[in-house]
Amino acid sequence: MLHKLRFSPYTSLAPALILILVMLGASLLYAIAESLGFISVINQSEVNFKAWRITLTSDSEFWVSLGFSLWVSITSTILASIFALLVAVWLSEHRAKSENPQSGAKWDTLALNWNLAFPHLVWATALLLFLSQSGLLARWAASLGIITFTDQFPVLIRDRFGFGIILHYVTKEIPFLALIILSILQSQPIGYDVVAENLGANRWQKLRYVTIPQVLPALLAGALLVFGFIFSSYEVPALLGIGYPRALPVLALRFFLNPDLLARSEGMVISLIITIIVILVAMVSLKLADKENKT
Amino acid sequence: MRKAITLSLRILLYFILVAPLLLFIAYGFSTRWFFPAPFPTELTTLTFARAMNDSRTLTGLHEGLLIAIIVSLLSLTLAFPAARVLGLRQFRGRQFAWLLLFLPTVVPPLAIGMGLNILFLQLGLAGTIFGVVLAHLVPTLPYTIFTLSSAFARYDENFEHQALALGAKPNADIFQCYFADDDSQSSSSDIICLSNFMESIFAHFADWRRKDYHSAYFVICGGFGRRSSYHWN
Numbered sequence: 350m351l352h353k354l355r356f357s358p359y360t361s362l363a364p365a366l367i368l369i370l371v372m373l374g375a376s377l378l379y380a381i382a383e384s385l386g387f388i389s390v391i392n393q394s395e396v397n398f399k400a401w402r403i404t405l406t407s408d409s410e411f412w413v414s415l416g417f418s419l420w421v422s423i424t425s426t427i428l429a430s431i432f433a434l435l436v437a438v439w440l441s442e443h444r445a446k447s448e449n450p451q452s453g454a455k456w457d458t459l460a461l462n463w464n465l466a467f468p469h470l471v472w473a474t475a476l477l478l479f480l481s482q483s484g485l486l487a488r489w490a491a492s493l494g495i496i497t498f499t500d501q502f503p504v505l506i507r508d509r510f511g512f513g514i515i516l517h518y519v520t521k522e523i524p525f526l527a528l529i530i531l532s533i534l535q536s537q538p539i540g541y542d543v544v545a546e547n548l549g550a551n552r553w554q555k556l557r558y559v560t561i562p563q564v565l566p567a568l569l570a571g572a573l574l575v576f577g578f579i580f581s582s583y584e585v586p587a588l589l590g591i592g593y594p595r596a597l598p599v600l601a602l603r604f605f606l607n608p609d610l611l612a613r614s615e616g617m618v619i620s621l622i623i624t625i626i627v628i629l630v631a632m633v634s635l636k637l638a639d640k641e642n643k644t
Numbered sequence: 645m646r647k648a649i650t651l652s653l654r655i656l657l658y659f660i661l662v663a664p665l666l667l668f669i670a671y672g673f674s675t676r677w678f679f680p681a682p683f684p685t686e687l688t689t690l691t692f693a694r695a696m697n698d699s700r701t702l703t704g705l706h707e708g709l710l711i712a713i714i715v716s717l718l719s720l721t722l723a724f725p726a727a728r729v730l731g732l733r734q735f736r737g738r739q740f741a742w743l744l745l746f747l748p749t750v751v752p753p754l755a756i757g758m759g760l761n762i763l764f765l766q767l768g769l770a771g772t773i774f775g776v777v778l779a780h781l782v783p784t785l786p787y788t789i790f791t792l793s794s795a796f797a798r799y800d801e802n803f804e805h806q807a808l809a810l811g812a813k814p815n816a817d818i819f820q821c822y823f824a825d826d827d828s829q830s831s832s833s834d835i836i837c838l839s840n841f842m843e844s845i846f847a848h849f850a851d852w853r854r855k856d857y858h859s860a861y862f863v864i865c866g867g868f869g870r871r872s873s874y875h876w877n
Contacts, residue, residue: 358735361725365785366744368722372782373748376759383762443650463661475664478671483679485667492682499679520660581752598754605758620755631750 377624384617388610400614404622410593410600411619417594421511421586422579425518430572432519433526438560440527441534458531461524473517473588480506480513506589513589514596522575529571533564566637573634577627597623711773715780722781723788730789731796745786756782 386397404411440457479485487502496502506513545559586596595603597619604616671677672692674684695701730741748756760779761770769775 358729358733358738361729362741365722365726365789366741368778368781369748369785370744372760372778373751373756375763376756377751378759379762380755380759460658460661467664471668472664475667478667479663485682488680488682491680577750581754583754598752601754601758617758620752620758623752624755627752628750635746 380617380621380624383614384621386611386614388613400611400618404615404618411597413594414597414600414619417511418580418586418597421514421518421596422576425515425522425579426572426576428515428519429522429526429575430568433523433530434561434564434568436523437527437530437534437564438556441531458528461528464521464524465528467521469517469521469582469585470588472521473585476513476517476520477506477589480516507591509591509594511586511590511596514586517585517589518575518579522579526568526571526575529567530564533567534560537563566640570634570638573630573637577630577634580630581623581627707773711776711780714773714777715784718777719781719784719788723785723792727789727792728796731793745789748782749786753783 384400386399387394403409477484481487482499482502482504484506486505487496487499490496490502506516541563542555542559545555550558581598583596583598583602587599587602590596590599601616601619601623604612604619607613607616670684672695673687673689675686675688675691677684677686726745729735730738757779760782764770764775764779769778
């Protein structure tokens with residue numbers, strides 16, 4: 350018996366799995382309990398759906414934030430995917446043509462990884478320093494005589510439509526998606542596009558009928574993960590966003606930190622809704638990746 | 645012509661990538677850089693020195709590094725047996741174990757942090773270094789297991805058998821086998837933990853105004869919110 354236990358794979362898995370399950374399970378359970386008005390700190394143990402009802406009424410700020418979050422995450426994901434595709438195709442074509450493919454490739458991969466290594470907050474702060482109304486770009490415009498006061502500079506960041514947040518995520522996610530696409534393109538036999546070229550395909554046709562079908566499943570899976578990440582992340586919208594409309598995670602944390610403990614329930618409701626949406630998206634992404642592995 | 649365009653595009657790309665660093669250096673080592681001036685007017689190391697002499701920066705740095713080191717060591721130790729089994733063996737429930745490990749990577753940190761906060765308040769772990777370490781393990785552990793197990797997928801257990809047959813002491817040589825083989829992989833997961841170093845360092849930088857944080861995520865989320873509103877509004 351002891352022997353069996355010692356060599357069971359679950360003995361090795363146990364420490365990591367137990368830790369994760371306890372922490373994750375407890376946090377989700379507490380989140381659900383609090384969203385139902387069950388707040389042990391103030392001895393409130395009556396279950397009700399008040400917080401859910403307040404959050405989901407048609408004039409609550411939740412819907413505005415949901416729309417804002419969806420707009421920002423969907424736009425960023427689509428733009429990042431398109432640019433990543435272009436960058437990856439450009440890099441891999443360039444690599445195939447150059448005489449010394451190794452040296453250039455090394456630098457490009459390094460450059461892409463370098464961007465990945467930047468924490469989101471550092472990148473966002475840099476964007477803010479560069480693009481805000483008193484930022485570096487505005488200063489340069491002023492010294493060229495284009496503007497004289499800071500308020501003449503267009504609001505490029507911390508704007509109503511979340512363009513700053515979108516700009517941040519697009520620039521930050523291009524390298525991530527481009528690396529995924531590059532790894533697919535490199536694992537394919539090079540013959541396909543040569544065959545297409547021989548059959549008279551032009552550049553656009555090659556991209557449309559050869560390259561895109563090759564990378565699409567992986568790109569879609571990656572894009573969905575990116576969407577989930579952007580949709581649920583807090584710090585960038587907090588730094589580059591404004592007071593209204595605010596992103597869903599920002600709203601959730603605002604409620605959660607409210608001194609009125611009853612408002613915490615609403616924060617929990619919003620965070621649970623974010624969790625559900627992200628898990629659904631991740632499941633679709635997993636399915637897509639799975640399908641790709643089988644073919 | 646074509647070559648020139650490619651080259652200039654590439655240079656532009658590289659410039660964009662180093663620009664943030666240059667920007668921080670420009671702001672960090674200058675003073676009284678007011679609006680219309682296109683470039684820093686007064687270069688000085690005073691700003692930097694003041695930040696480095698600030699006890700809050702130093703405690704933040706110190707605690708951040710401490711937490712990061714503990715988290716990295718703990719997640720490597722806990723992930724190692726799990727990754728080995730997942731990488732080398734086929735057994736019933738393997739898929740399910742993968743799925744469970746995948747969960748913390750998709751559940752938003754915000755949700756985990758808000759829930760854990762309540763648990764930690766009740767356990768008295770809120771605001772302790774140990775609590776912050778525990779909270780950090782939830783996202784780092786799966787990542788470490790994923791990277792390590794892909795190394796084990798290429799690892800041949802027979803190396804160990806061979807070493808044992810040649811008269812190696814069990815523990816000593818098993819370690820030599822491991823580290824000869826997955827040096828590159830374990831260092832890459834170290835890098836992932838390292839980025840968590842940076843995260844927690846940042847978190848502490850951000851939180852120097854209030855020490856009563858509740859969990860790591862809380863620090864990261866709440867701290868940055870406060871920092872941003874403090875600095876930018």
